[in-house]
Amino acid sequence: MTQQGGSTGSDIPTRTASEPENHDLREVLLWWAGLSIIAIAVWVVVSSLLLPKAATADDVFANVTVVVFTALAIPVALFVWVFVGYSLVRHRARVTATAGRPPTEAAPAIVATSGQTIAWLAITGGLCLFLVVWGLFGIYRGAQVPTKHPMIVDATGQQWLWTFRYPHPAPNAQPVTSQELVLPVNHPVQFDVTSLDVLHGFEIRAFGITLDANPGSIIPTEVVTPRKIGDFTVRCVELCGLYHSYMWAPVKVVSESSYIAWLHAASHGSAQGGSST
Amino acid sequence: MTTTMTPTQRSQSAAPSRRARLVPSIVSGLVLGLVGGLLVALIVAQFAHGSRGINQIVVAGYLGWAVFFFIGIGALNYPMRWAFGRTQPTHNEELELAGRGQGPWRYFRFCTDHKVVGIQYLITVFVLFIVGGAAAFLIRLEQSTPGAKFVTPGTYNTIVGVHGLLMIAATIIMITGPFGNFILPIAIGAKDMAFPRLNALSYWLLFAAVPVFLSVFALGGFPTGWTGYAPLADQANAGMDAYAFTIILFGLSVGVSAMNIVVTVITLRAPGMRWNRLPVYVWGWALSVLLGAIAFPSFMLAELLVLSDRVFGTAFFISALGGSQWLYEQLFWFMGHPEVYVIALPSMAVVAEVVSVFSRKPIFSYKAVVGGFVGVAAIAMIVWAHHLFWSGANTPLDGPFMLSTELISIPTGLIFLAIVGTFWRGRIWRSVPLLFALGFVFNFIIGGVTGLYLADVPTDGVFHGGMFVVAHFHFTLVGGMVFGFFAAVYYWFPKLFGRRLNDRLGRAHFWLFEIGFLGTFLPLFYAGEHGEARWQANIPVQFATPNLVSSLFACLLVAAVSIFAYNVISAWRSGPKADTDEWGAKSLEWTVPTPVPLENFERTPVVTGSSYDYGNGVGAQPGRSGSAYPREATAGGATLPSPEP
Known part of the structure; x- marks a missing residue:
């Protein structure tokens, strides 16, 4: 593109070599298409084994996002790898560099046409737009309020433990505090997250939620509905000092009846412990 | 007073002295700095009291160290002479300051020769990498098995922070420091940097920061990791002061160096070196340091405020007293995300250059590469808050920051288009620098794609x-980026040291590093996918297997780096002599003799074309007759005066 006046354009053999170039191009595009299809097929099968089991719709959406984004990324990555790999195999310097001496031949110049650049920009721009729209849809999804009124649980971090507080477990009942998070299945829940000292991070992978616990502010998470009975974990995901790596709490999603039984027992224990205000 | 002093000084320095002068040098700098720092700390200790006393003493000590170190190393001599006597140094004095006739001792002095500064940076980067790498190995050792087995959680947190900050600092400067100083002025046809004394200052500011940072170990470490989040930073012990003061010194160094490089590229290009004839790496490096100069002050400010909280008892980041932790997060990431592009641009630029040189083809689209760099640098300024999606602040801006973050993949894609197109139908010479460029292309695609999940709100949530x-x-x-750095080292080592690195050792280094790297970090995707948190001294049993695999592969990285270190040291001591134009490349630095003489060029070169026109003069030696640049020894006189009208 920056050809100088001294060298005329006539000795640039770019376009004269179009026949082998077209052959190469056909071959490399075939490789690219074939490998992309195979890789996407493999990924769709393998991803179900690699991804963890989700317990909420939010987490299912996160997992689906991973699958879709990866499937989209595979052809993009393979485009680069296959073109470069093909060039490496087919277009080696004919005079092998010996004893560290540079090979003497140069390759004919190939310079991007504006059409190629615009096409590339359009494709990457289109992919990019898709990701943004997908993400905006994700934000919109997360902001949806379910019809059923969510249960509110306070999640309070401090160095280095989590305390969960069920403010109004039942009409006229005492608030319940607990070091483990027990939740009824199929019941929407929202966490009011805060911290007593430094930043902590409240994260439940299987629920697809995370939120920093900020000192001085109480901030609600998205509303999630656990759909699976089972054991999960709250992890602290902001470095919070000495025992950060010990700051986790068990999450138990149980049946409605077990939950009520637990709450009943806990409210008695809580009242005896005097931890209620 | 100064007028009487000046002639004496001038007569002293005008005579070239071959002996190692201890004053001023690193020796007088260290002695005066240590003594001064201790004295200031002792004086402040008389007045300091209360829970902040230790912080006041420590920070005063660092201030004393910095000021007296620079007095001791002679950084202020010429500025003072100018300020009080308004005497310009003579050309002889300038050459003296650039280390003429001082042999290897010039590397230990406040030396203004850009090539000396470049080597100083390179050695420092190696040292930072070795220490940071050792910390990385301790991290992998600790995470190889559940439970806090090898180090205590407190030590572990300090190691994570030391590893993080050393590596971030090292990677920020790893290319623009050594090569931006050594190669860049030659590549644009300049005799030195625009501000040689500021150039020396930028290096010695970096040097002064290293002992401050290493003193964290003596002060009980710091718990925050390299991000230094407040309010944990307010709560931490005196090691945090070392961290904050390090950032301030390092930020000054980055800023001074950046302005110097930018001004050099703008003002000191040789006749005919138009903007579209600059080698692409000059573009990448200049834009990188410009971005750093814009971004870094906010980090320095954040650390000044942290120090203020800690030393004077203000509460910028303590919410209970009216401060805000979000203020810290915003200031930090306003630097923190541009910073990764500060690191990325130089490496991308090196890779684009190396691919062109070893494909023996012009860059597929010079405009796309430069446009890509400009686009990345511009968008990099407006992506930072994607780190705050889940901080509890900023919610209405989640969408816009997601958009800007994903937009940056478009200019990045342009750079990749140019790299792929340059490979296409080239005459590819699979040299060691090219191998590392290939490693970059392979790994960075994975790094870039996985970044999309983190840029997108739904997946970032998990x-x-x-x-x-x-x-x-x-x-x-x-x-x-580090693969780009290795490509740069293997590519320019012959020009820097006049010696050849061993080819087979280079290949062993590459393959061990690539396999070790993939084996170390691919399992962590899996562990993270399943919810393993960061910064874990005590990893959960659930994640034991991927972590063990990762730790075992990390051993290959140690082996690879050891081979690299051996290769560099043995080549430096007794490697075969390199040619002037070792790779048959066409940019200007390959036309000057090796070792590069003081002031680089006998006459200012005149540039008549792009450094990528490999396609012309096929069949000739690409680096010789096809060269766009007149060679000093042969053609220098013939092309003067300038053919430009």
Whole structure:
């Protein structure tokens, strides 16, 4: 593109070599298409084994996002790898560099046409737009309020433990505090997250939620509905000092009846412990 | 007073002295700095009291160290002479300051020769990498098995922070420091940098920061990791002061160096070196340091405020007293995300250059590469808050920051288009620098793609603060940027040291590093995908297997780096002599003799074409007759005066 006046354009053999170039191009595009299809097929099968089991719709959406984004990324990555790999195999310097001496031949110049650049920009721009729209849809999804009124649980971090507080477990009942998070299945829940000292991070992978616990502010998470009975974990995901790596709490999603039984027992224990205000 | 002093000084320095002068030098700098720092600390200790007393003493000590170190090393001599006597140094004095006739001792002095500064940077980067790498190995050792087995959680947190900050600092300067100083002025046809004394100052500011940072170990470490989040930073012990003061010194160094490089590129290009004839790496490096100069002050400000909280008892970041932790997060990430592009641009630029040189083809689209760099640098300024999606602040801006973050993949894609197109139908010479460029292309794609999950709000909600993030940014920073650094070292080593690195050792280094790297960080994607959190001294049993695999592969990285170190040291001591134009490349630095003489060029070169026109003069030696640049020894006189009208 920056050809100088001294060298005329006539000795640039770019376009004269179009026949082998077209052959190469056909071959490399075939490789690219074939490998992309195979890789996407493999990924769709393998991803179900690699991804963890989700317990909420939010987490299912996160997992689906991973699958879709990866499937989209595979052809993009393979485009680069296959073109470069093909060039490496087919277009080696004919005079092998010996004893560290540079090979003497140069390759004919190939310079991007504006059409190629615009096409590339359009494709990457289109992919990019898709990701943004997908993400905006994700934000919109997360902001949806379910019809059923969510249960509110306070999640309070401090160095280095989590305390969960069920403010109004039942009409006229005492608030319940607990070091483990027990939740009824199929019941929407929202966490009011805060911290007593430094930043902590409240994260439940299987629920697809995370939120920093900020000192001085109480901030609600998205509303999630656990759909699976089972054991999960709250992890602290902001470095919070000495025992950060010990700051986790068990999450138990149980049946409605077990939950009520637990709450009943806990409210008695809580009242005896005097931890209620 | 100064007028009487000046002639004496001038007569002293005008005579070239071959003996190693201890004053001023690193020796007088260290002695005066240590003594001064201790004295200031002792004086302040008389007045300091209360819980902040230790912080006041420590910070005063660092201030004393910095000021007296620079007095001791002679950084202020010429500025003072100018300020009080308004006497310009003579050309002889300038050459003296640039280390003429001082032999290897000039590397230990406040030396203004850009080539000396470049080598000083390179050695420092190696040292930072070795220490930071040792910390990385301790991290992998600790995470190889559940439970806090090898180090205590407190030590572990300090090691994580030391590893993080050393590696970030090292990667920020790893290319623009050594090569931006050594190669860049030659590549644009300049005799030195625009501000040689500021150039020396930028290096010695970096040097002064290293002992401050290493003193964290004496002060009980710091718990925050390299991000230094407040209010944990307010709560931490005196090691945090070392961290904050390090950032301030380092930020000054980065800023001074950046302005110098930018001004050099703008003002000191040789006749005919138009903007579209600059080698692409000059573009990449200049834009990188410009971006750094804009971004870094906010980090320095954040650390000044942290120090203010800690030393004077203000509460910028303590919410109970009216401060805000979000203020810290915003200031930090306003630097923190541009910073990864500060690291990325130089490596991308090196890779684009190396691919062109070893494909023996002009860059597929020079405009796309430069446009890509400009686009990345511009968008990099407006992506930072994607780190705050889940911080509890900023919610209405989640969408816009997601958009800007994903937009940056478009200019990045342009750069990749140019790299792929340059490979296409080239005459590819699979040299060691090219291998590392290939490693960059392979790894950085994975790093870039995994970044999309973190840029997108729904998936960031499960990956934030986890090992997936760790794996992602190591794929960009190590798999991408450090591979670019190695490509640069293998490519320019013959010009820097006049010696050849061993080819087979280079290949062994590459393959061990690539396999070790993939084996170390691919399992962490899996662990992070399943919810393993970051910064874990005590990893949960559930994640034992991927972590063990990762730790075992990390041993290959140690082996690879050892081979590299051996290769560099043995080549430096007794490697075969390199040619002037070792690779048959066409940019200007390959036309000057090796070792490069003081002031680089006998006559200012005149540039008549792009440095990528390999396609012309096929069949000739590409580096010789096809060269766009007149060679000093042969053609220099013939092309003067300038053919430009």
